[in-house]
Amino acid sequence: MKFRLDQDSLGKVKIPSDAYYGAFTGRAIQQYHVTGNKAHENLIKSFVMIKRSAAVANMKTKAIDQKRGKAIVSACDKILSGKHVDQFVVDMINSGAGTAFNMNSNEVIANVALEVLHKKKGQYEHLHPNDHVNMSQSSNDT
Known part of the structure; x- marks a missing residue:
């Protein structure tokens, strides 16, 4: 399997190169593997509608x-x-007010939007998960 290094404010994380999630989600997968249950597709789509x-x-x-x-x-x-x-891979039992799921979504x-812009995954200087996708939102509110 090939990997890429994805970086956020806490540092770099090794992520499968075909993954669309990033560093925060990579850490969350390791830290919050509680049930093995992932979000239902209806929840994912509802969240994506909010982001849209x-x-x-x-x-x-x-x-x-x-x-x-x-x-x-x-x-x-x-x-x-x-x-x-x-690509929405975090365990449904995770930190606080759903921060891990919100960041997985962001x-x-x-990274899908970066491809739309003909950029590589992780080139967040062009479009950032928190600064742009999560703009005008709060993890607790979303």
Whole structure:
């Protein structure tokens, strides 16, 4: 299996190269392997609808530029059509107020959006999971 190094504010994490999740999710998989139960597809799609709606609202208020916003919307549409649902991998029993699932969602959407922008997974200087996908949201609110 091939790997890539994904980096966040806490450091680098070795991630399978074909994975769309990132460093935060990689750590969460190791730390919160409690039940082996992953999120139901309906929960995933509901969460992605929230992320999509936030991107649309952020474009309308000019909080995010059209290029990034449209890439996020496109990524969400791909996931809503059933693609990449297998990338939502954190155990449903995880930290606090669902932070791990929220970040898993942000990372998957960001990496799919990066591909829409013809960038490589993990090139977060172009589109960031927290700064852009999670813009105007809180893990506790989402």
